[in-house]
Amino acid sequence: MPSIPYAHSLPDRPSEDWHSLEDHLLGTARLAEGFASAFGAGEWGRLAGLWHDLGKYSEAFQGYLRSVSEPDATGHKSDLAGRVIHSTAGAQHAVNRGLVGRLLAFAIAGHHAGLPDAEAGESGLSMRLQEVPEPIDRAPTRLLEHPLPPPPRLCVIGDGPRRAFALAFFTRMVFSCLVDADFLDTEAFFSPRRAGLRPDGTVSCSDLLGRLGKALEEKQRLAADTPVNRRRREVLAACLEKASLGPGFFSLDVPTGGGKTLSSLAFALSHATQHGLRRVVYAIPFTSIIEQTANVFREALGDLGGQVLEHHSNLEPDDPVRQTDRSRLAAENFDSPLVVTTNVQLFESLFASRTSRCRKLHRLARNVIILDEAQTLPPQLLAPTLAALEELVANYGATVVLCTATQPAVTRHDGFPIGLDGVRPIIDDPARLHASLGRTSVTLLGATSNDDLIGRLRAERQALCIVNSRRHASDLFRRLDDPAALHLSASMCAAHRSEVVAEIRRRLLPAVNEPCRVISTQVIEAGVDVDFPACFRAAAGLDSIAQAAGRCNREGLLSAPDGSPSLGRVFVFDYDRKEYPTASLIEQAAQCFREVAPDHQLGLLAPPATKAYFRLRYWQQGGQDGRGWDRGDGGQSVMGCFAPDRKTLLHAQFRTAVSAYRLIDDAQTPILVPFGDRGRELIRELEMMPEQPEPERLRAFDRNAQRYVVGVYDRGLKALLESGVLLEYHGRYCLGNREAYHERLGLTFEALGLDPDRLVI
Structure with a gap:
């Protein structure tokens, strides 16, 4: 056996060039301690790093390294790779040091295969802790005899089950620190060049704020002095003013077209700068608009636009400004001052068990997290989703901003006990802002046939029609049979859609003012700034109808023949749902709108209507026992995966929770x-x-x-x-x-x- 134990070998290289095990443990511990210090758990991170590979001190593992790296007498190398399990020894050592060591045991046992369930047969933590491990006698005493830290001091919101959830969340955060540190230390040994390409952290939120401030000043200087632009300036001023308030929950309730995107970014960067927060994560509900939002940020940030990291499941852009070697590495662990991602990526990562998805989690501590269109969170997963957000704010120093064009739908009130508490509004009087930005009237058309709808569209010189499915959009476009009409849907590639959007904007320019009838799916509702005098919208959730209204008279420039201001016209119609079925969530939201609409026809986008809508859409979905807010795949409760257990301190089913917590991903x-x-x-x-x-x-x-x-x-x-x-x-x-x-x-x-x-x- 070699005199020096090793963590990693190099094929065809002498053992003197291999990675010393003690160097790897100390290096991983140093990184993990630094990561965990962001949420006051540096000692937890350090011990996780020191003990994660204790099993590699065994003679069996050292023999395995030699067998796969050095040829035998026949000149062949062994194929035993992966057969020596080395993570159990460190987990057992952590548990043997004391009860709270179980938290470390979960992280250490899962640092390769992912966080385990407490009970899952042979793969569960309980069974693994009972195994007879390979001896680790060669491990230095100075690595083994560290005392465990005291139990984490967590702010627990609610009763016993929430304490179990908080402990499991803490364990996942420590796990994140460990697996990221382990990967980075290993990468530095195997691939120094790759490690050298990683972001160096020299650009801060303060740097981005300075560049954004200059861009916004120039934007305001060039903008016409219209009522809408005055309201946008008020929104920006409120965001900059409220940024001085301490970290926590905020809401930004601004109607579509009110300048919410850049104003929310200004709040986040200013807030982060004033309170020493580390980065901004901007989460968007739809993959289809993430590219547009990121491009808006890059344009505003100018030379520093290269610091904008896009992170999502099915988009890897070709533009070298948007995707470089550095950005691909930064995407692995959110190592960037400004990250634009999707709800699916953000929230499923918060409940993940795999190492690759968990690496980024520790970087959410002391961040500003902006949830764009926060009202799109699925009702059946509200309880675990909101609990995770509360953990980030209460125990990890994060600020969460709920951005919405309607109203904050997830705040606590009577009848909605799982809602978020202590949410501070950035806009002091959102009702007044909504009224002052009211640029449309909404009319209910009721059941409308395709032929009737086509007739109405032909009567308009410029009009937008938005429907809920690609097939409905295609059928209407064919029936319209208008050479000057335009079609927009996800059936078209991004390059094709970009050309169509550019043509729409050209025709709508006041100096051009050409006929422009557009049949579109929801792809036009967010991230595409167009301005029509009339809009027809298939029945959908009230929040979607508000987005459609934001594409009508967006700049508030319509005028009557006598020159007086005029409202844009929004028409909501019902359609043949059997002929054009859509996703269940869209139909459920539309049904809530149908129930609310008759009582609010004079103000369908006003706060009373949105309150009534969200009462149906969110607040009444829990049922008498509240389980309707925690109904994962197969009816599995996500919160139930983290049951309190006084005997073991933590009895978490991490992998079961992953299977239960599934947001609807639009990856195809x-x-x-x-x-x-x-x-x-x-x-x-x-x-x-x-x-x-x-x-x-x-x-x-x-x-x-x-x-x-x-x-x-x-x-x-x-x-x-x-x-x-x-x-x-x-x-x-x-x-x-x-x-x-x-x-x-x-x-x-x-x-x-x-x-x-x-x-x-």
């Missing part, structure tokens, strides 16, 4: 489409790749192709496969028939087969 299977010359070039490039292309080449291709793909759900993918229009290369689908991509509608399902005369390639 990407189909590469032949839009424009570039789209066809990409398909040819994919087809011409060698049989086994290098992984880096495929990753580069995916980045370049991102704006030329259309996402489809499983049913759509099945239909395309059955029609025979798809080609598959290297696990990626592309269209092999140009007729399957309509120049105005995007991806369609009418084409059949790979017609040789119509092949893309």
Whole structure:
């Protein structure tokens, strides 16, 4: 056995060049201690780092390292990789040191495979703690004899079960510190070049605030002195003023078109600068608009726009400004001063068990977290979601801003006991702001046939019609049969949609003022700033209707023939729901609107209507026992996975909670489409790749192709496969028939087969 125990070996290199185990433990402990110090748990992080690889001191593990790194007498190397479990020894040592060591045991036992359940057969922590581990006699006493810290002093909100949840949350945060530190220390040994590319932290929130302030000053200088722009200036001033208040919960209740996006960022950066917070995380409900929001921030931040990190599931942009080696590394652990991500990525990470998803969690401590359109959180997961937000604020020094165009729907009040308490409004009189920014009137049309709707659209010179499904949008566009009409939906690739949006904006310019009738899905409701005199909206949640109204008379410039100010006209219609079914959450929200609307027809976007709507949509969904707010997949309670246990202190089912806590992700299977010359070039490039292309080449291709793909759900993918229009290369689908991509509608399902005369390639 070598005289020096090692943590990692280097194939075909002498053992003197290997990674010393003690160096690795000390290096990981140093990093983990620094990470955990952000929430007052530095000693917990240090011990997790010191003990996580104690099992590598065993003779079995050291023999394994030699077997996989040094050839035997026949010149072959062993294939025993991964067969020596080394994480159990450290977990057992932590438990043997005292009761609170169980918190460390969860983190240490899971630092490779992920946080375990307390009870899950042989893979559960309880069974692993009973195993007979490999001896670790060679571990230095100075590493083993550290005393455990006292139990974490956590601010517990509520009763016993909430204490169990708080302890589990603390354990996951320590786990995050450990796995990030372990990865970074290992990376520094194996790949110093990669480690050197990581962000150096030299750009702060203060730097971003200075650049944003200059951009906003210039924006206001150039903006016309209109009533709407005056209200936007008031919103910004309120955000900057309230930024001096201490960390905690805030609400920013601003109607669509009120300048909420940049004003909320100004609040966050100013608040972070004044209170020593570390970064801003901006969470958005829809993947489809994250790119637009990030681009707004980059434009405002100028030279520092490269500090904006996009982080989401199915978008890896090709623009080197938006995606660099540094940003890809920063995405692994949120190591950036400004992160733009999705609700799915943020909240599922808060309940994750896998190491890759948990690495970033510790960086949420002492952050500003902005939840854009906070009212889109799913009602059946409100209890665990709001509990996680309360933990971040109460015990990890975070500030959470609830941004909404309607009203804060998740604050505590009678009948909604799980709501957030102590939420401070940034806008002192939101009702007055809503009234002063009222630029539309809303009319209920009731049941409306496609033909009737088409007739109404034809009577308008410029009008926007928003529906709930791609097929409904396609059918209406075909029936409209207007060469000057435009279609916009997720059936079109991003490059195609960008061209259409640019054309819409051009036609709506006052100096151009051309006919502009647009049939769109919800993709236009957020992140696309357009200004129509009339808007037709299929029945949906009241918050979606408010977003649609924000695309009507957005600048408040409409005037009557006599020159007096005029309101934009918003018409809400019902449609054939059997013919055009939509997602259950959309239909549930629409049904809540239908129940509320008859009693509020004179003010459908006013605060009384939104209060009545959210009473149905959120506040009454819990049922008598409150379980309706905690109903994960299969009916599993998420909070029930963290039951109190006085005997063991923590009895958490971490992996069961992951399975139960599932937000609806809009990630779909990407189909590469032949839009424009570039789209066809990409398909040819994919087809011409060698049989086994290098992984880096495929990753580069995916980045370049991102704006030329259309996402489809499983049913759509099945239909395309059955029609025979798809080609598959290297696990990626592309269209092999140009007729399957309509120049105005995007991806369609009418084409059949790979017609040789119509092949893309």
